[in-house]
Amino acid sequence: MVEETKETKKTNETRADQTEKGQTSFHKFLKKYSIMLSILIIFYAVAITLWLVLDQIFYLLNFMIIGTSIGLGLGLWPVLQKSKKHIARKISQVLVGSYMFIGLGFGVVYLIWGYLEPENMQLEGFWFWILTGTFAAGVIHYSIAKIFGTTLFGRGWCGWSCWTAAVLDLLPWKKSPGRKKGWGYLRYVHFALSTILVFVLVFIFNYTLSTTRGVVDFTGFYTSQGGEHLKSSLYQIHEFWWFLIGNLIYYTSSIVLAAILKDNRAFCKYVCPIAPLMKVGARASIMKIAVDTEKCIQCGACERACPMDIKILEYTDKGSRVTSAECIQCMECITVCPTSAINISYRFDIGFKEYLAVQETS
Ligand code: SF4
Ligand code: SF4
Ligand code: SF4
Secondary structure, eight states: OHHHHHHHHHHHHHHHHHHHHHHHHHHHHHHHTHHHHHHHHHHHHHHHHHHHHHTOHHHHHHHHHHHHHHHHHHHHTTTSOGGGHHHHHHHHHHHHHHIIIIIIITSHHHHHHSOOOOOOOSHHHHHHHHHHTOOOHHHHHIIIIIISTHHHHTTHHHHHTOHHHHHHTTSSOOSOOOBOTTOTTHHHHHHHHHHHHHHHHHHTSOOOHHHHOEEEETTEEEEEETTEEEEEOGGGOHHHHHHHHHHHHHHHHHHHHHHHHTOTTHHHHHTOTHHHHHHHHHTTOSEEEEEOTTTOOOOOHHHHHOTTOBOHHHHHHTTOOOOOTTOOOOOHHHHHOTTOOEEEEEOOOOOOOOOBOBOSOO
């Protein structure tokens, strides 16, 4: 009887040990892949909801492709060695960037799937659709990546998906020389000019989307005129030209600016008109960079590695997470930290102060 009791006790202890070990490895798994899992859950939820509500399989495939591409990068990030972590971000940038830039922007997806017209995914394209109240791909993209989604994952688009930055991050001026004092207002001017341009074209020159909307199918490209789809060549589609010329200007100016200022992300800091839009929601982002003060040895490596010049330690000194709306969630600071003191954390907070490293001479 005594032997039996001892045996039972031993078995129970072994089971408890195994359960504890199982829970520990499950928690470790959750911790390691928490960012990837959050992004997959968000994108798959959007994909399934839009598919069911709008009854179009395009939405299911579209958001699953984007979510899986970013998820793949985020899933690789924790398993790669420090010196190779940048590859994870590059994979996500290339996959999402090429799908949206070539696939959606230039209508290649429609030629293959028959679901979507070539569309101008630049800021001007967004305003054109908003003014007509059309639920187009550009509107959905802006809503998720650049307006409402920023309250969940901040400016993750800028760090992991933007097709302009995918090229900029390949340039050799990776180490930022700091911000040019007083140059930040330029992107607000750009935002205002882009917005005014569309409003003037629509309300003064009656430039309507019936002439800008392009349609393609397996046999060719069409434009919609007076509700009728007329067969056209790609070059007759206005959306195509807006997108092509807009991107040519963006790529040229951003590369030239990076070379002049010796800063890959100069365009993001001073010129990009989308940054002001994204900064609104990003302030309240649930996902933010946080420093564990117990582990931090104040070496400053994180600040030196930050491509957006954020003074991470100033936030830490004030007992806050990095609430800067300039953070692009690139995780470079996490990669270089020698004591693993930095991580992404999840909670609600909001901060309006920007602590940025500014160049001595501007
Ligand atoms: S700031 Fe503009 S150009 Fe830079 S990554 Fe963000 S969206 Fe792309
Ligand atoms: S604070 Fe970290 S995650 Fe944010 S931009 Fe700087 S290096 Fe990237
Ligand atoms: S890199 Fe890590 S240890 Fe060094 S200052 Fe930044 S948080 Fe602290």
